[in-house]
Amino acid sequence: MHKQVFLLVAFLAVSSCTVLAQSEVGAATINGTVSDATGSAVPNARVTITGSATGLTRTTETSNNGLYSFTRVPVGSYDLTVEATGFKTEKRTSVSPSVGAVATIDLSLSVGTAQEVVSVTADLPVVETTRSQTSTTVTSQQVTDLPINGRNFLDFTVLTPGVVRDPTRGGDLSFGGQRGTSNSLLVDGSDSNNVFFGQTTGRAGAGRNPYSFSQDAVQEFQVNTNGYQAEIGRAGGGVINVITKSGTNDFHGTGFWFFRDKALNANSWENNRRNAPKRAYHFNQFGGNIGGPVIKNRLFFFFNYDGQRNTTPNPVFLQVAPPADALSQQAAAELSRFVAPYSNQLDNDVYLGKVDWEITASQRLSVRYNANRFKGVNFENTGVASAAEHTGNSDVSTDNIVANHTLVIGGAAVLESRFGYTRDDQPGGANSTAPEAVIRQSGTNVLSIGRNSFSPRYTNAKTYQWVETYARTIGRHSLKLGVDMNFQRIENFFPGNFSGSFTFNSYADFATRTPFSFTQGFAGPNTDGPLTRPHVNEYAFFAQDSYRATDRLTLNYGVRYDYFAYAEPSVRNP
Structure with missing residues (x-):
């Protein structure tokens, strides 16, 4: 038997853009940070994505750093909803990550009741400047x-x-x-x-x-x-x-x-x-x-x-x-x-x-x-x-x-x-x-x-x-x-x-x-x-x-x- 061994890869991406490309094979990822008006992280916020065409629903909670992540998401269009006690419900529509991409959607919550909804159509950047490939x-x-x-x-x-x-x-x-x-x-x-x-x-x-x-x-x-x-x-x-x-x-x-x-x-x-x-x-x-x-x-x-x-x-x-x-x-x-x-x-x-x-x-x-x-x-x-x-x-x-x-x-x-x-x-x-x-x-x-x-x-x-x-x-x-x-x-x-x-x-x-x-x-x-x-x-x-x-x-x-x-x-x- 012959063998070939390859040890890889270390790579670095530095930028301020909101989309990371990580070559998700056959799928996509949606993640981001939830913060308040002062920029402080909002932990334990409930984050939900819903597929516009299929009704697929997944839910997670933000970490102590306000971070959330949905991996291995089928490619398509999604509505993203964030709910947290003491804040208005924040909603992003038409979140559409492409194959192999990681769409990072950061949200800032406004003080209010959960019955108040702020809805914005997501606008993902065309140029993914943080990609490492x-x-x-x-x-x-x-x-x-x-x-x-x-x-x-x-x-x-x-x-x-x-x-x-x-x-x-x-x-x-x-x-x-x-x-x-x-x-x-x-x-x-x-x-x-x-x-x-x-x-x-x-x-x-x-x-x-x-x-x-x-x-x-x-x-x-x-x-x-x-x-x-x-x-x-x-x-x-x-x-x-x-x-x-x-x-x-x-x-x-x-x-x-x-x-x-x-x-x-x-x-x-x-x-x-x-x-x-x-x-x-x-x-x-x-x-x-x-x-x-x-x-x-x-x-x-x-x-x-x-x-x-x-x-x-x-x-x-x-x-x-x-x-x-x-x-x-x-x-x-x-x-x-x-x-x-x-x-x-x-x-x-x-x-x-x-x-x-x-x-x-x-x-x-x-x-x-x-x-x-x-x-x-x-x-x-x-x-x-x-x-x-x-x-x-x-x-x-x-x-x-x-x-x-x-x-x-x-x-x-x-x-x-x-x-x-x-x-x-x-x-x-x-x-x-x-x-x-x-x-x-x-x-x-x-x-x-x-x-x-x-x-x-x-x-x-x-x-x-x-x-x-x-x-x-x-x-x-x-x-x-x-x-x-x-x-x-x-x-x-x-x-x-x-x-x-x-x-x-x-x-x-x-x-x-x-x-x-x-x-x-x-x-x-x-x-x-x-x-x-x-x-x-x-x-x-x-x-x-x-x-x-x-x-x-x-x-x-x-x-x-x-x-x-x-x-x-x-x-x-x-």
Whole structure:
């Protein structure tokens, strides 16, 4: 076994702003100080938050320092009410912390009776100057209203400074110039990554399916670029913290259909010059969602479906014109039967179902299931230099289920248990059983026929995750302790050259069947050949604290220990 250990993180934030960003995974926190008109703390004041859309209610009391805190709060809009003997009731409406944020609402009470109510609409600052990490929030309005081609919500990540698509990794996201394999995607607090490929589950938007989660199912997400809290790990690049939509006390649904077709497109200049028809093109995107109450204020549901049908032409032609000699012309004539266009058809279906249950005033259970089925016809190793028989179908089949249980203990502590399971199967087929033949001319690949040297192949991964987090407010300290276990069971079948691969350095060599080289893969002694099982076990323990020393000084610090264990083959050098 190999292991890697990281000990982190100490960080400091100093400011007078009223919002602290602490990367609350999959949720938010609301806290603050209650004082009187002289600025003195008001202890034992009763503080209540009530969800505007769900009726969720939580209550706590201020400490001797006048501090209160609500951790692991579902993202949404809340009304905050403060009651204390001898003071008017103070109310703040529309308190709406975003995912990963800590909204600090300080209140000053006026002398009076509890029957007198002072109501003010909360106005959270746009700039979070006390944050100890650099992050950007993509709001629900942005996810809904901003135009996007392909409906992959992760494309909105490039709205964050320093984030671009990595051209060397098929479109992975690059944070600050780092490789796209260094990132982590969290959905509803659960790991959604394929460790083997270093990409998101299903390799969405980076060489396989266009997306694994529907844009319409995403409520909002936070993009963390550096300086994360200790709760977040397993990433040297960026961490994308996503929450999906939930049902509310009102029934609500939407539907959509986007259609693009060759009939709506102009013909290309080249086709017009040759008097050729438009190439085949069909692109349909459709779906919808519905959510609402099963039992008002207690039990809610949400369901979303997103489908995509995309057909595009794939022309095939000889990349280098054949020389005029007889053998080269003979080879070109023989290869002409492989030079025929074919279609790439991409079918993607995504389903999401979610249930949220307010079991009691102190217990909440959320269960979410997401499924993705993708079929890419002639998507394997496709291109203008690949004959139809040199390609194959790409399939992606993923299932992800996450359960979050939150228990509020005595108003000042929260225990959260999170369980996740992901199945990620990615087989790639072959359209031929013949050995691969690569024909070249003058150092350039002219055409590839036969079975691709790496096909058929598959990579199947199963991920099991357990996270236990305990958060408690003690005086001016907001403590958090946790354990995060992640186990991936991987089967990878990469039959490189097991079908054989010929290389012909010229048309003439192909005509005479005189290969420059032939490569044949074989299983080594005491091995499973192209089948490997690179299982990964990940163990993490973390502790962090946010200490509000004064109204103008906040200290955020923590430590995290990560241990990675990788399976090794019994025969290292067969």
